[in-house]
Amino acid sequence: MKSINPDDFRVSDKIKLSKIPTELNIDADDDEKEEMLEKVQKKLSKLQDVMYAHNRYSVLICLQGMDTSGKDSLIREVFKEFNSRGVVVHSFKTPNSAELEHDYLWRHYLALPEKGKFTVFNRTHYENVLVTRVHPEYIMFENIPGIEKVEDITPNFWENRMAQINNFEKHISQNGTVVLKFFLHMSKEEQRKRLLKRLESGEDNWKFSIGDLKERECWDDYIKYYEEAINNTSKENAPWFVIPADDKEMTRYIVAKIIWEEMQKLTDIKEPELDPKVKANIDLYKEQLSK
Template identity: 80%
Template sequence: MKSINPDDFKVIGKIDLSSIPTNLFNGNSDDEKEDKLDKVQLKLSEIQDVMYAHNRYGVLICLQGMDTSGKDSLIREVFKEFNSRGVVVHSFKTPNSSELEHDYLWRHYLVLPEKGKFTVFNRSHYENVLVTRVHLEYIMNENLPGIETVTDITPQFWENRMQQINNFEKHITQNGTIMLKFYLHMSKEEQRQRLLRRLEEQKHNWKFSTGDLKERDRWDDYMHYYEEAINNTSSEYAPWYVIPADDKEMARYIVAKIIWEEMQKHTDIKEPEMDGKIRENIEMYKQMLKKED
């Protein structure tokens, strides 16, 4: 299998999503992909253990993608070997009445990762420059000053909002949050096949919603806004990675490998040294415990 280089997927300049493949790797067996992922899963769980003891960083993973792009299953598989206390997943739905009484970033601040832990945003603050651009009427629920009708929502409004997101991400990363953002890049045809599978396989029927078809009708709009959001918010401190997602198994491995490779750059993450006085008396403590046999 071809080695994974994070820089091959990292957004470091302007991108055109229509020119980026949604399936890069062909010919790899499922067993091979599963074996590769298994090994990275264990490595990630080990770094989380060390990170917990180090207690200086939290890690925020943001996942974005169209319906059926594989976000849920990716979370399940990539973080499968973690201590359950070491990873927290938040899925952001339509803001509730309490959340709408605050600015759009408020609910995201509340659930940022604690030091020593990973947090995964399944959909994220980026919904506020994606779905709200496709459905401008959603902005009206925020009751913003100067926005009386959707005609008041200008291009400058979106530029301001993306700059606010950049400021938010810069703030949290300067205060100990390692942030990685992944866009699961799936083809429209692959989404069609996955939606059909939800209808044809009874065990997947519950996943289907007529809303999926309505959003699919706006595919081109979503691609345009995804591209614009990624181009305006990929930074060195909070980079975007565009992951080919037509092959779910390969997408999981690529994301896991990128997280692992990026974590290796933080060479200061180490287990703390044992207290000197304890180390001096370690043999005595061992003998005390052995005498209890």
């Protein structure tokens, strides 16, 4: 069975998504993949408990991918062993009127994880250089000075926005937030199958939206802008990982394994030691409680 090395998925040089496979074969069946995932789930859960007691670091997991790439089910499976107090999930949708009264990063600052906790962004601040690039008319709702019409949005605008995102991630990482970003790299053919499955399944067809088909028509644009965003914002302090996503079970295991391996680099995460005065009197306290 082939082992998983996070560096195989980390973006450290310029990438071309069309050259990266959307499926990985490690010579394991679904039961074996599930068993491997369960082992990592439990290790991550224990790590988070220690992290909570240590109270120095927080972790931000960013998930991006095309519609049906498996973000929701990945969150459910990877973090299922966590204490509910230890992980918070934010699914960012179209900005509401209150959010549009602030800059585009404001709502993401509000959702950042507390120390000792994990937060998962299901769709992230990167929507602001992805969806808005495919549909630049959305920028007009932000009431940005100097942007009166779509034609005012120049390439420099997007370069500045990605620089702002880099600064945002650098700032939070320097203050104790571990930032790990995952692009679930699914093929267009696999998306077609999953959309068809939604339509054919009585249980899942409520998930289908006509908008899914409209966005699918923009597939090439999205891939182009994902590629550009990933290449410009994968940094040492906030790396991107491109994860093959045609096999959901494999995708979940790879993401969980990468999170675990990356967290092992933080060798100072330990449970706090008991106060020496308390430790010296443990027998006395036990005697008092036993009475």
